Amino acid sequence: ERFYNMLIGFLGREGQPDMATLLFEEMLLEQVSPNNYTFTALINAYGRARMFSEAMEVFEHMKSCEAESRPNAVTCNTLIGVLCRGKKYVQAVEIFRQMKDGSHGLQKEKCKPSTVTYNTLIDAMCREGRIEEAVDVLADLASGQLDSAVVPDTVTYNIIIDACGKAGNARKAEQLVRGMEERALRPDNATYTALIDAYGKTGEIEKAEFTFRRMQKLGVRPDVLSYTALIASFGRNALLEKAEELFGEMQKQRVQPNEVTYLALIDAHGKAGQPRQAEKLFKAMASSGYKQNVYTYGAMMDAYGKCGEYQLVVNTFQEMRREGCRPNLITYAALLTACGRSENWEDALLMLYCLQQSGSEWE
RNA sequence: ACACACUUGAAACC
Numbered sequence A: 001e002r003f004y005n006m007l008i009g010f011l012g013r014e015g016q017p018d019m020a021t022l023l024f025e026e027m028l029l030e031q032v033s034p035n036n037y038t039f040t041a042l043i044n045a046y047g048r049a050r051m052f053s054e055a056m057e058v059f060e061h062m063k064s065c066e067a068e069s070r071p072n073a074v075t076c077n078t079l080i081g082v083l084c085r086g087k088k089y090v091q092a093v094e095i096f097r098q099m100k101d102g103s104h105g106l107q108k109e110k111c112k113p114s115t116v117t118y119n120t121l122i123d124a125m126c127r128e129g130r131i132e133e134a135v136d137v138l139a140d141l142a143s144g145q146l147d148s149a150v151v152p153d154t155v156t157y158n159i160i161i162d163a164c165g166k167a168g169n170a171r172k173a174e175q176l177v178r179g180m181e182e183r184a185l186r187p188d189n190a191t192y193t194a195l196i197d198a199y200g201k202t203g204e205i206e207k208a209e210f211t212f213r214r215m216q217k218l219g220v221r222p223d224v225l226s227y228t229a230l231i232a233s234f235g236r237n238a239l240l241e242k243a244e245e246l247f248g249e250m251q252k253q254r255v256q257p258n259e260v261t262y263l264a265l266i267d268a269h270g271k272a273g274q275p276r277q278a279e280k281l282f283k284a285m286a287s288s289g290y291k292q293n294v295y296t297y298g299a300m301m302d303a304y305g306k307c308g309e310y311q312l313v314v315n316t317f318q319e320m321r322r323e324g325c326r327p328n329l330i331t332y333a334a335l336l337t338a339c340g341r342s343e344n345w346e347d348a349l350l351m352l353y354c355l356q357q358s359g360s361e362w363e
Numbered sequence B: 001a002c003a004c005a006c007u008u009g010a011a012a013c014c
Helices: A002-013 A017-029 A036-048 A052-063 A073-085 A089-101 A115-127 A131-142 A154-166 A170-182 A189-202 A205-217 A224-236 A240-252 A259-271 A275-287 A294-306 A310-322 A329-341 A345-358
Strands: none
Touching: A002 A017, A002 A036, A017 A036, A036 A052, A036 A073, A052 A073, A073 A089, A073 A115, A089 A115, A115 A131, A115 A154, A131 A154, A154 A170, A154 A189, A170 A189, A189 A205, A189 A224, A205 A224, A224 A240, A224 A259, A240 A259, A259 A275, A259 A294, A275 A294, A294 A310, A294 A329, A310 A329, A329 A345
């Protein structure tokens, strides 16, 4: 039963709701009884795939179950999370209200909002750009005014710190880090990575590097994401050598670069006008087992474009098509930019025509 | 005891 639950959870996260359904059916055939872990994983699988009516159906079904399988706070959080992802805020808030009231078939004791509930909602607010309000909610949570049973945790702070950073407000992000420390919450890898990213985006690269070194000193071991964030920051700020140096350091520290790390490095080489080196990385990726895909081709096309190698952009595009890789909007953007810079209007028009034929979303 | 379901951080178009 746990095996099934785990697998259904995994498939849901991977965006494979159909496989999840199949597994669920098989589970029933095998007379393995589903519990609230199973149902919650299913809600997640459907919700992530924007199959909201299916998700709601499972949720309603749970309400008619025996005690063990009735919705609990995790179930509700999951539902709120997928609704927020789909921007169905009215419904998300409605579930939140029902959790607090214990109405609509939810048991008040089992469904009390938790820190995760608030974190999910705060994250949604931030993604809508309502950071000020999110900060206010955080303050009310911290003072116990909003919910006497819930206090903010590291994730709560991380969400808002990242949002401030993305909005270009590194000062506010710093202030929040101090705020979390005052509450005896330890900044973790996500906190530092968000900060590094914030500094990288404002061009305060020495602060980004300093933050990275400080986290190491404080005993938080940088993971792939932290390394990649700093590598990308170096790249963005035209510090290719530092990026490469850090790439070497991470491997010495036994932190395996992943696909995103390589993509960041390719981009850094493109920005620095080193298409040959970018190519090398592109090939190195393939030999370390990363299959070429839209992203790798896209990064390569972009790098060539930045280096003025417009013909190579087109060649890469054709290679990508030959390999049967479906282009996305980013691919076309890279192509269009290349055509524009090389004043290759025929190809640009031809491409737009192809795009139109394939009936994709217009920007 | 823990275990299987929920929330946050990195690249690329903008």
